Amino acid sequence: MFFNEEFETLPREALEALQLKRLKAMVARVEKSVPFYKDALAKAGVTSDSIKTLADLQRLPFTYKQDMRDSYPYNLFAVPMEDIVRIHASSGTTGKPTVVGYTRKDIETWSELMARSFVAAGVHKGDIIHNSYGYGLFTGGLGAHYGAERLGASVIPMSGGNTKKQIMIMQDFGSTVLTCTPSYSLFMAEAAREEGIDFRDLKLRVGIFGAEPWSEEMRRDIEGKLNLSAVDIYGLSEIMGPGVAIECCEAKKGLHVWEDHFIPEIINPETCEVLPEGQMGELVITTITKEGIPLIRYRTRDITSITYEPCVCGRTHARIARMSGRSDDMLIIRGVNVFPSQIEAILMGVEGVEPHYVLIVERKDNLDTLEVQVEVGENLFSDEIKHLQALSAKIEKQIKEMLGVTCRVRLVEPKSITRSEGKAKRVIDNRNKA
């Protein structure tokens, strides 16, 4: 089943011809309208006219998350504000988020790609989609929502949280499709079981899970406990939001990247050379149709590999493997992106806190937990428990407010955090161990 059969099954040659045409047009637009790209392209010695083949993409400069931060809020936008109909943002290092803008056509494209993704996952008109991705600045909720409406399915805009209500609605409304983070799906199933409700008895048929890395083992676990077909979805707000790539229900082997809108490359993050098919490296994406904020060779920092082998589903679009890590130190905690440097910045803002901290991430009862260990030196120490507890609470509150992630602060003795030579070990991620 396809949503847009013509484009989803475009022969490779035609697909690449379309990519080249769209790439040239996009570069032509940004070299005129975005000063940042005008400079970067001039420095690289590339003009839109000098792009003759898709291989010329490799001559184009990279775009980094830092470039987006430096352009806060609107300096990378390629159209005037009156053409922007939607603004989303993701959390940033020093409290300033990364901002993206969408034109009406961008929203239409996003809706279509999300609708394609739903169909690829096995969803169709008539399905009741229970959308537990967060609504708001985060792209997850609205991205899935618009795709569901575009498809013509019935969407329940649940957003995250309030697990009991989620379960009640899923049961009473007869939801057939669930969209949320993979860990939250298991958490809900567990919570339901405590209420005497077996998720396997619900009408759920398909689960579309993303916004955090997961594994094949977890898929088996989810499919067993929820009695549905679980597929992996990939997206990031910088590029669009959810629906950049999706697994098809036919193969469940790699995520199809919608190549008529995005050109994926895999590079060696150190040398920046483009890697051949099948090799693991950092995913780099160029948006070729986006109007609001087109990005050239955006460094996603996600580690994966790519294959152009034909897929049993009939789609001709390349597939990327399940994300297997990051080329930077970003953590994804309950779907929220967190950089250790963000937590450091918050800690350094608290009087008396020394730059010795460690973040411990674990998965307990299928939910990610973050513990921030802070050393108590003489400047921080109080002889009274209430002062120390107030300090922990203050840090927890600030992290929640600035980063949107709930954490637990644990005060520890000085020097109990290992000092390593050179780069300090700031993060202990125990999630993939057990």
Add this chain to the structure above:
Amino acid sequence: MHVEQISIFIENKFGRLAEVTRILGDAGVNIRTLSLADTSDFGILRLIVNDTEKARTVLKERGFTVSKTEVVAVEIPDRPGGLADILQVLDADGINVEYMYAFVERCGENAVMIFRFDETQKAIATLTGKSFNVLPGERLYSM
């Protein structure tokens, strides 16, 4: 008239209390009394010792976070209502007790309580004004 107390931050980890007391013992520091306030993650060990400076130095050398606090030692008649009488006087003057604990030794017929107040000087003035016997540090360290 106040008494010096040292407070030590201790993580809720196996053997930490033993280590603190061992370090003090090896340094020849005698613990006169102590109290331990604890939470699920950490505790604060409060000690009155015969040599505050030495205790502080040796613990700091071993990497502990240590602070010095002023507390007040008061003699309390060892009879029903003895403690209540003191607390009533303090309450009447609006003085807050942050925490308190008992001294292990008696002073003649009386018990001795250690108090940490939010306003140490005012508390001492109130107590002496009502004829309670506030013990100087030197007496306690050598008791």
